[in-house]
Amino acid sequence: DSGVTQTPKHLITATGQRVTLRCSPRSGDLSVYWYQQSLDQGLQFLIQYYNGEERAKGNILERFSAQQFPDLHSELNLSSLELGDSALYFCASSNEDGQYFGPGTRLTVT
Amino acid sequence: QKEVEQDPGPLSVPEGAIVSLNCTYSNSAFQYFMWYRQYSRKGPELLMYTYSSGNKEDGRFTAQVDKSSKYISLFIRDSQPSDSATYLCAMIRTGTASKLTFGTGTRLQVTL
Numbered sequence: 001d002s003g004v005t006q007t008p009k010h011l012i013t014a015t016g017q018r019v020t021l022r023c024s025p026r027s028g029d030l031s032v033y034w035y036q037q038s039l040d041q042g043l044q045f046l047i048q049y050y051n052g053e054e055r056a057k058g059n060i061l062e063r064f065s066a067q068q069f070p071d072l073h074s075e076l077n078l079s080s081l082e083l084g085d086s087a088l089y090f091c092a093s094s095n096e097d098g099q100y101f102g103p104g105t106r107l108t109v110t
Numbered sequence: 111q112k113e114v115e116q117d118p119g120p121l122s123v124p125e126g127a128i129v130s131l132n133c134t135y136s137n138s139a140f141q142y143f144m145w146y147r148q149y150s151r152k153g154p155e156l157l158m159y160t161y162s163s164g165n166k167e168d169g170r171f172t173a174q175v176d177k178s179s180k181y182i183s184l185f186i187r188d189s190q191p192s193d194s195a196t197y198l199c200a201m202i203r204t205g206t207a208s209k210l211t212f213g214t215g216t217r218l219q220v221t222l
Contacts, residue, residue: 002153033209043154043198043212056209090153094208098144099200101153 003027004102006091012108018079021105025072025093031055032074033099034066038087049074081109113137116199116213125222129186133199133213136180140211142202143175145184147195148215154198158184189220 003026011019025032034046045058049068060066063081068074078085086109092101116133123129131145142161146154158173160166166173174183182201186193196217200210 002155004153031208035210042214043200043210045209045211048209058209088151092210098156098159099208099210100156101146103153104151106151 002100002102004091004093004100006089006102006105008105009103010106010108012110013081014110015081015083017081017109018077019081019107021076021078021089021091021107023074023076023091023102025074025091026095026100029093029095029100030072031094032068032072033092033094034060034074034076035090035092035101036087037090037104043090046076078107083109085109111136112214114140114199114201114211114213117216118214120217120219122219122221123189125189125191125220127189127220129184129189129193129218129220131184131186131197131199131216131218133182134180135182135201137203138177138180139203139205140180140201141204142208143173143182144200144202144210145171145173146198146200147193148198149195157197189218191220191222194218194220 005024030051046060048056088104092099145158148154170187172185196215198215199213
């Protein structure tokens with residue numbers, strides 16, 4: 001158990017809908033990262049927050065947004081969902097020893 | 111061409127064998143290197159983290175970094191069936207706020 005928690009574990013929704021994925025980092029970690037893992041693209045960095053502020057952006061679609069709250073938990077919002085958004089979404093938090101991943105949320109868009 | 115190249119496998123070895131997993135990279139700005147193990151449908155688990163050339167050992171695992179050749183390796187000694195998983199290398203470029211760039215992963219199968 002990495003100490004990073006993510007909810008929900010699974011999400012099934014229809015095209016055009018909006019969903020919110022939630023992440024709680026390990027105790028004491030200020031950074032939160034979001035990654036997407038799909039069969040054709042592998043693990044891709046989406047966005048990073050550090051202590052409530054956006055620190056870095058990857059190839060995150062404009063339909064996706066994220067935020068980190070004062071208690072350091074983070075949410076990833078995905079809107080106008082398309083079939084191609086079906087993937088595993090991972091959250092990670094880090095300290096000087098490395099980045100630790102949560103169990104992921106499996107999103108299926110039908 | 112991808113920034114990080116990793117042979118996808120699958121790699122099949124008998125129990126007890128020494129496994130060698132490798133990644134190459136093209137950008138010398140990559141300075142921090144990690145190896146993750148991922149079981150099917152689970153989150154990646156950090157195995158090794160290193161940032162200098164040379165070897166780092168942890169139990170049955172040894173990570174090796176050769177920055178001059180832009181080549182990293184993970185060795186697994188006395189491999190077990192429980193080591194069957196996908197192994198991902200990941201790297202951090204300096205000045206990129208610690209975002210990880212991953213290889214595609216190598217699927218390893220350790221057979222009895």
